[in-house]
Amino acid sequence: MKHVTEFRDPALARNLLGEIARLADQIGATRDKPTRIMEICGGHTHAIFRFGLDKLVHEGIEFIHGPGCPVCVLPMARVDECIEIAERPGVIFTTFGDAMRVPGTRGSLIQAKARGCDIRMVYSPLDALEIARRNPDREVVFFGLGFETTTPSTAFAIQAAAREGLGNFSVFCNHITVPEPLRALLNDPHMQLDGFVGPGHVSMVIGTHPYDFIAEEFGKPIAVAGFEPLDLLHSVAMVLRQIAEGRAEVENQYARVVPEHGNPASLAAIADVYERRPSFEWRGLGEIDASGLRIRPAYAAFDAEEKFGVGYATERRHVPEPEGCACGAVMTGRIKPTACPQYGLGCTPETPLGALMVSSEGACAAYWQYGGARLAAQ
Amino acid sequence: MKHVTEFRDPALARNLLGEIARLADQIGATRDKPTRIMEICGGHTHAIFRFGLDKLVHEGIEFIHGPGCPVCVLPMARVDECIEIAERPGVIFTTFGDAMRVPGTRGSLIQAKARGCDIRMVYSPLDALEIARRNPDREVVFFGLGFETTTPSTAFAIQAAAREGLGNFSVFCNHITVPEPLRALLNDPHMQLDGFVGPGHVSMVIGTHPYDFIAEEFGKPIAVAGFEPLDLLHSVAMVLRQIAEGRAEVENQYARVVPEHGNPASLAAIADVYERRPSFEWRGLGEIDASGLRIRPAYAAFDAEEKFGVGYATERRHVPEPEGCACGAVMTGRIKPTACPQYGLGCTPETPLGALMVSSEGACAAYWQYGGARLAAQ
Amino acid sequence: MCLGIPGQITAITDADRLTGMADVSGVRREVSLAPVADGPLDDLIGQWALIHVGFAMAIIDEKEAARTLDALRDLGEAQEALDAMAEGQKALEGSQ
């Protein structure tokens, strides 16, 4: 697989692991006093565990798993709102597969489907659009979720629907943005991070400048990284080198995909279709100012929230986080998943209690599934 | 079973068979020169074969099976029109079970159902009405067919729909009347009948006077009969006694159910909802003047022909009878089913070619199913 | 044509819609009483009606029923009947 296999080369991995070890020693990182690097993106978390990277890097390097899984941070109330829409007569509710399992207060979309809702998994918002074209007598709703990577795809889909006059298509918009929760994390006085691995695919849309504040205002190094194991290790080495050299910059490890200023067509589509919400709720993090997008009034006809009068278009029900959930502390790097009193007991991937156990990108789920904890336990 | 078991009493049957034999001998009926009595109604045909009455009566009595099966006389084109309606998106097409098997040029309703049409069997037009109430977003069409017995039920259903403002209910009307084809038969110069057994359940609605012309204009005796074996034998005896005594009258064997002037409420409902068509097509008999009913303009909203623009509401396609079909000759009593060149070869109940093989009330089907021919063959 | 079966009306289920319960040998079905509702509905309870496609089409006249049966009982059983039975027996065994 071109552009994949090369970046999984074990020999080069050995080079990088050596480099990381050298740098870690150089900056005095030890098991007891580790250098803490947050990989912001759930895709990075997933790759770390899938390839076992956490066990390979120098023991002085500790990965802190960030909030960058759009499925994990979906609040219960939002899932309830999905089901509310899906229960309307005539609705075909379309969604990415990984959103099917997220629990709301009335169960997940999988369970709503079993109860009789017409809920269909799609690979792309384009497929939802096609379902709408083929079912003119049904209301087809796409569950739009994701960070800036995915936002353009629903923006393009809404533009196409508007062009075609596809009146039976709408998007339930849950798009969120990366920089705002990062700022919230950095403002948290409990936060102790030494650097960041930046989200490669978000950056291919928004470019690298939105992270400038991390280096400039908070003095932390960051390297935007790809998702193959070499990419990840490379970016860790880059962050460590910045620390070693006393720099705090935004570096781009993933230059083959990420342009400095992002993707103009995608940014234009986002700007055309979406505007910022005053605030948006994140599971485990609560409401974060200006962290979510909504559909502009010009496209209100394609806004499921408006069309069905749910969510932010109405009086929203407050759904408290489940009791005893330590997601916030894990997501801000204060504790490891295994330190959560619910981990593996009340909270498992089969019956997730908190956000981070929901998707295989969630830190707790990745820990569990790939054995972060259990490998060590024996 | 009260009012049933008593009329199946073998001892009384023996009395009647004796009486029939006495009368047959008295009028000189013999196997070679039989007295030919037409049971107009398919229900009587069915009962004759079900209870084996044809083999029990005096050999000088020959039953001629009349055209009184509304399922058999349904023309191919009418079935095609049903399927045309059933294929419209959103339609639930409801029908009595026995109409499911009648072949049109594009197969039967059973086959249309297998191809994906939403066709549902009901026991009563009331059930179709209930389906319409429960499916306000679907068009529910009831396949109205039958003689005067059944006509009131669809009339009452249409009145109820009108009262309730049930805009998604309509009837595809194929109701036909008994006297007109009888007159056509009696006018046929080939016809050689000595008397009639009159249709009991039609008569419970219309009374006995509509048959007066049979006695008065054509000089043939008739006895309106019930459907239990004693009823049938009794009515045969009554017809034979009229012949023996040189009378030609309309007698009522089924007085426990049939009032002389019929059922006022049902007649009123028919008159309110229906009017005569100038003519209507009968399978095997062709177009017969004034033999069919249609929905009055006042109830046009409930008329599926108008609503979907099919059938007599449009230019009708002419569908010729299948080649080699002798239904007309059988139905007018000129030949026995077994004399039809197609009987049991091209035409069987599994693959009916002609009208009379379609329903178990059809003379050919009854012959076949209950072994009229095969019992004799061995 | 026109399958019909006697059933006993056992209850009025909806006086507005003129519906009642009919019982045929223990099998019950709600039927329309519209054709026979020419007097107080409750008078129908206990009566026997001829049921067709979910409608009570006619009230069965018990006296007429009895009169018909009486007429049949009065007929003598004659030799011809026995002959006919014998014919039937032959048909049954396929010897005809």
Next chain:
Amino acid sequence: MCLGIPGQITAITDADRLTGMADVSGVRREVSLAPVADGPLDDLIGQWALIHVGFAMAIIDEKEAARTLDALRDLGEAQEALDAMAEGQKALEGSQ
């Protein structure tokens, strides 16, 4: 977040709708080229793009890819790496 995989654009399938065929190891899927259609569409054929939820989100810069790999090759393999590998081995056998 945001699963993405390199695929090669092999054809333009609908120039009006800006769609093309992407090939990922022999598995093909029609994708939208909207994010990368900033020049003549046919120029995209043969290029590698980063595919996400049915969209070609970015053209992969072959030179940058080579440059990154070159940088990695230049790094020497150090003793620490071998230690790390040994750690991994221990974890594998559950002895850690």
Next chain:
Amino acid sequence: MALRDTHVTMAHGGGGRAMRDLIAEVFTDVFQPPGHEDQARLMVDALQKPGARLAFTTDSFVVSPLEFRGGDIGKLAVCGTVNDLAVGGARPLWLSAAFIIEEGCEIAMLRRIVATMDAEARAAGVTIVTGDTKVVERGAADGVFITTSGVGVIAPGVDLGAAHLRAGDAIIVNGPLGDHGATIMAARGDFALQSTLASDCAALHGVMSAAMQAAPDIRAARDCTRGGLASALNELASDAKLGMVLDEAVLPLRDEVRGLCEILGLDPLYLANEGRLVCFTPPEQAEAVVTALQTLPEGQGACVIGHVTDAHPGQVRMQTLFGGARIVDMLIGDQLPRIC
């Protein structure tokens, strides 16, 4: 208690932990099949006797509603396969049970069905030794379908079959006909009929072994399921190239079944049964069979209903109440309710 869902979801068919939990808690904890492999491994002495034969049969069960008066789909699935073994003269030993479950199916109902199966199997002396579950999308099945297969042993010397029928043989049934078909038709609700009818669903291994003991020369037996008595007799008549004569006056039929048939215009001879068999014995052994069956709960209504003849090979005829005769033909398609 790893199973927290109340309804089956697609996850329960995915091959993962959810499926394993469903299978363990709902199925194998109850059936307790031997071992944990992909196939049951079985030994039985009876099979190793010289001349012993193995009997093997299968049926899929589909019924709506899934639960009805007198049983449920699970009872049908066990009894139906036990019966297909028993009527061949086999001693039923082992069953397999494969479930196709519609997404959304209530797990409590599955548990009830499984409990019924377990109870019926135990009562019939058979073990459910292997099984399978599949989950399909909502609308791709109708609640649950069950396919059971059965293995039994036919003792040396036992050989029942159509080929052994002889003219004059008595035709015996074990009880009233059509109860199951009528019950389901009423329960389905399409025709808005109410009744107190109950399915005749029952395992007939006891009836069969009683009949085989009472009639050493028993010829053949069939259970009268889909298509009713009429279909079973027509098949046998055709296989045996012999005729059959039924006596309408003695056919055992419940009043409610007659009533339902009159309302809908159906013939009870074609209604399905799930606990009725027809068996054939030399005339002189018929009374012993009837007497023996009448002592059993499943044979209380046993009676002779006719005889075999060589007068009209392949044809089933009925002597009507009046001594008339008619053919009881093979059904064409389905029995459809009629207006006329």
Next chain:
Amino acid sequence: MALRDTHVTMAHGGGGRAMRDLIAEVFTDVFQPPGHEDQARLMVDALQKPGARLAFTTDSFVVSPLEFRGGDIGKLAVCGTVNDLAVGGARPLWLSAAFIIEEGCEIAMLRRIVATMDAEARAAGVTIVTGDTKVVERGAADGVFITTSGVGVIAPGVDLGAAHLRAGDAIIVNGPLGDHGATIMAARGDFALQSTLASDCAALHGVMSAAMQAAPDIRAARDCTRGGLASALNELASDAKLGMVLDEAVLPLRDEVRGLCEILGLDPLYLANEGRLVCFTPPEQAEAVVTALQTLPEGQGACVIGHVTDAHPGQVRMQTLFGGARIVDMLIGDQLPRIC
């Protein structure tokens, strides 16, 4: 040729002549089961040897689309049950086949499916000896479901099973993983993926007997169907109370399967196979097995993929490409395509 319909209607399930014609023309004329009774009656010498055991298994098959590159539901149904017998060390002998058919199903397609089954059964040396058909209303099934059950004989002395696994045993598969699951996922059309992938569907009786000959001390085998290799190994690890270690570098995977998994975010270890088994041998017999399998068409891609360990009982672990380690856990529910 009494069957004139081109599509199945409810009449074909009604127990009458239409059903009889469908069964005769489409099914029994092809399968030619012995006899005409409700149950097959079978004798086999191999079963009567002292110590011989009978193997009995069942599976329902549901797949959409019904026909796909590399096979159809009929091939799955025969191979799946043959394989469940074979991996237990049994010689497959007889199959039953029960069909649940959706109203409207094309009869020509049924004929194709039946032809595949017949060909596969003959090739595998098994006979389809008994069967059943049911027809359900449109929307109450998805085209056709097939349940096969199988009976085979386990020779005296043969005893494969999880209990025989030992630390150090080699883990062997017979070819690339996930082809079937990936093929079906692409063929289903939901994700609009095109590929030239073909299902691996195959009968593995030959592979099993080759493996048993090459490795006299073969421990156990499983076919890796639903849930893939990962599920089969997890089940065995849990049953055997031993651990397993896979070597990511040697796992046989086709490029297209990798590609499809990357697109949809799936793990090929959990993809279904229908012609892949995993077997366990003492390490010193592994090479002989691999060599033997590679001579067979169904074993061309055979290789050792890991070993059994007592270090982490019940756990399957993978040594990643970089020497990292991760647990290969039991799947939770279904594998759902991911965006992230």
